[in-house]
Amino acid sequence: MKKIQKGTIKKNRLIAKDTFALEILSDVKExxxxxxxxxxxxxxxxxxxxxxxxxxxxxxxxxxxxxxEGTNYIKSLKEGDNIDFLGALGSGFNIKNKKSLLVxxxxxxxxxxxxxxxxxxxxxxxxxxxxxxxENEVIKGSDKTVIGGSVIDFLPxxxxxxxxxxxxxxxxxxxxxxxxDFAKKHDLEAQIAMEKVFACQVGVCRGCVIKILKxxxxxxxxxxxxxxVFDAKAVVWE
Amino acid sequence: xxxxxxxxxxxxxxxxxxxxFGYADEFEDFCDVSKIGAVATKGITLExxxxxxxxxxxxxxxxxxxxxxxxxxxxxRFVEEKIPVLKKKNIIYILNAAGSTIExxxxxxxxxxxxxxxxxxxxxxxxxxxxxxxxxxTDENSLYELVSRVRKNYGGCLIVKLTPNVTNIENLAAxxxxxxxxxxxxxxxxxxxxxxxxxxxxxxxxxxVQGGLSGKCIKPVALAMVKRIRTATKLPIIGMxxxxxxxxxxxxxxxxxxxFEIGTQNFTRCDICNTLADELENFIKTNGFKDYExxxxxxxxxx
Numbered sequence: 001m002k003k004i005q006k007g008t009i010k011k012n013r014l015i016a017k018d019t020f021a022l023e024i025l026s027d028v029k030e031x032x033x034x035x036x037x038x039x040x041x042x043x044x045x046x047x048x049x050x051x052x053x054x055x056x057x058x059x060x061x062x063x064x065x066x067x068x069e070g071t072n073y074i075k076s077l078k079e080g081d082n083i084d085f086l087g088a089l090g091s092g093f094n095i096k097n098k099k100s101l102l103v104x105x106x107x108x109x110x111x112x113x114x115x116x117x118x119x120x121x122x123x124x125x126x127x128x129x130x131x132x133x134x135e136n137e138v139i140k141g142s143d144k145t146v147i148g149g150s151v152i153d154f155l156p157x158x159x160x161x162x163x164x165x166x167x168x169x170x171x172x173x174x175x176x177x178x179x180x181d182f183a184k185k186h187d188l189e190a191q192i193a194m195e196k197v198f199a200c201q202v203g204v205c206r207g208c209v210i211k212i213l214k215x216x217x218x219x220x221x222x223x224x225x226x227x228x229v230f231d232a233k234a235v236v237w238e
Numbered sequence: 239x240x241x242x243x244x245x246x247x248x249x250x251x252x253x254x255x256x257x258x259f260g261y262a263d264e265f266e267d268f269c270d271v272s273k274i275g276a277v278a279t280k281g282i283t284l285e286x287x288x289x290x291x292x293x294x295x296x297x298x299x300x301x302x303x304x305x306x307x308x309x310x311x312x313x314x315r316f317v318e319e320k321i322p323v324l325k326k327k328n329i330i331y332i333l334n335a336a337g338s339t340i341e342x343x344x345x346x347x348x349x350x351x352x353x354x355x356x357x358x359x360x361x362x363x364x365x366x367x368x369x370x371x372x373x374x375x376t377d378e379n380s381l382y383e384l385v386s387r388v389r390k391n392y393g394g395c396l397i398v399k400l401t402p403n404v405t406n407i408e409n410l411a412a413x414x415x416x417x418x419x420x421x422x423x424x425x426x427x428x429x430x431x432x433x434x435x436x437x438x439x440x441x442x443x444x445x446x447v448q449g450g451l452s453g454k455c456i457k458p459v460a461l462a463m464v465k466r467i468r469t470a471t472k473l474p475i476i477g478m479x480x481x482x483x484x485x486x487x488x489x490x491x492x493x494x495x496x497x498f499e500i501g502t503q504n505f506t507r508c509d510i511c512n513t514l515a516d517e518l519e520n521f522i523k524t525n526g527f528k529d530y531e532x533x534x535x536x537x538x539x540x541x
Contacts, residue, residue: 003267004509045453045506046297086268086508197295199302199505202268204260204280206309207295220288220309225264238291 003089005037009081010059012074017136018066019107020075022050023059024083031055033115034092034170034193034229037062038201040084041070048074049198049224051170052088053110054117060087063110063139086201090228093168093191097124101164103151103179104130104142105171111193113141115168127162129154131175152178159186166190167232180232190232198224211236239519239530241275241497243474244420246357246395248330248497250275250515251487251530255478255501256334256359256399257281257306261320263327268508272328275515278423278499279316281336281361284345286312293447296432301453301480302502303432308336313346317353332397336361340374340384347392356394360385360419363401363426375401375426378413385417397476400424402456402463408470415471423476423499424467425460427452453502454480461493468494482510484517491537 007026015021024037031052037060038047048070050062064071077083093115100119104112109130119126130142131151138145146154152175158164169179170193183190199207203225212221212234221227239250254262256278265271289309296303311319316333324331333355335346343360350358362375362384374384385398398414400407402425414422427450434445460479467475477495481487482503490498503510518530527533 004269040506043300044297045300045302045502046295047506197293197297199295199304200258200260201505202260202264202508204264205258205295205304205505206280206289206306207304209289209294209309 003086005085005087007060007083007085009077009079009083011079012077015063016139017134019137019139020064020066021053021061022064022074022077023061024085026058026060026085028055028058028060028088031060031088032092033111033118034191035088035090036228037085037087038089038198039074041073044070044073046197046199047086047201049089049195049201051108051111051114051193051228053114055088055114063107065107089201090224091226093193093229095119095122095124096166096189097122098165098189099163100124100126101155101158101162101167102126102128103155103167103169103171103175104128105151105175106132106137107139108169108171108175108193109139109142111170112168116141127158127164129158131171151175152182155179155182164188169193176232177237180235180237183232191229192232192235193228194223194230194235195228196223200224211238239515239522241530243357243397243497244395246420248275249273250518251497252511252515252518253278253332253476253497253499254504254511255499256361257304258501258504261311261316261324262329262331263320263323265508269512270509273515274330274511275497276330276332276357278332278334278359279320280310281308281334282310282313282316282346283308283336284313284342286310286315293445294449296434296445296447296449298430298432298451298453299455301451301455302505303430303447303449303451304427305447305449313349317349321353321355332357332359334359334361334399340387343384344387344391347388350394351392357397358388358392358394359397359399359423360388361399361426363399363403375410376404378409381410382413382417385414385419389418395420397421397423399426400463400467401426402459403429407463407466411467411470411473415473419473421474421476422467422471423478425456425463425479426450428456428459452479454482456480457486457489461489464490464493464495481514482506484514484521487514487518488537491534492540496534
């Protein structure tokens, strides 16, 4: 039962328009960028998954954006309140000792910031570019922030200057697809963190499957269990 | 707390419902699987299935809709890879079996019999596959023929899972009993449609998922169906549909259930099967009931 956690809220603060940073004190022993936690949000039936933004000595940080009843519940939590979550779940980024370009979009910056920390601590050179729809939605921490445009438009220029050997990305599906296309065109390795509505969170219900190419065959993979991070080359886009 | 249906012994009356618990061992990080009364496996077919394309899950008020489409590894792999693990880990399981034709079900029954699978739950009520399955569960003659044929090939505990998407569930329950099944489980999911429309950046966006509705919102329907089934048969009934707490168990007993399956609630609280079994046992002990059977009788006597 090691993955059911009863944590306590350490901090819950507004960081951008409708966007919050939540810090949870927990007994979690290990967490890596690309992994997520699933928070119970009464009275909602399904837990809400959030990419981990940071982890230190049991304190887990996630970002969340207000979307409805579930996230409104999380917003209502105050310092000292209890929180029920599962985690850390899923497989995170497979960090390579290669010059890394990180591409985030919107709240997808969360696991990118965590990855950036992990890369920095290993001394791996990296560059993070993140795109936001408008000024008041910007979350700080990137090497380049794009407001109102597409991060994809900036990739050729950055690639030319920075010369990355690998790309890591998290954001809406359309961004991930374009990042994958870009990586393929430039013959770069890429890892992408995917998202869908999760029911069970642990791979059994098969509610969040995508098609991937594995062992020469197209097969199903559950984002919550087999991912959320996938090798971009393996993903078969619908 | 152990109970018996035909010769099938369960550790307690709480069963994890098919489709919400995989092949059981995947939940080991989240609950004590070996303490669950029994686990109904993911619906298994003769050949592996990759399930439906597109969106498969839609959350509703107090419930959810799924259209997984019976993605599963197939009976061969289940027997080879999963049964040894379940046995080794002392996990009591019920094979949930689904098919498109009577032959599919008959073959699954033979394989289950040959491999010593002690209990089998026939899924004749999946709303998410194109052929077979639900068709058997909505016609009493087809259902009688199907269950009879399976019965011939299978000597273990035979449970038939009924759909609520019918006009007269009593006739289906009677047909199941006449065909020689040992128990009825009810209900499978209700047919439902989820639509979400958002207006973003000057454009409408629509998400639509049609499938099986489950969760707390279906409990009143489930209770009504269990009560109606009880009027038509003496077979043990495994009640399910929106169960999430101890008082729900009492309500299902009152309607006529003998055991319970827990479905969607496993997604909300993955240790719910353990919790309910503990709470039930504790209630029996602290309130002076002899055993589970005694508690059941007392609840049924309530006027």
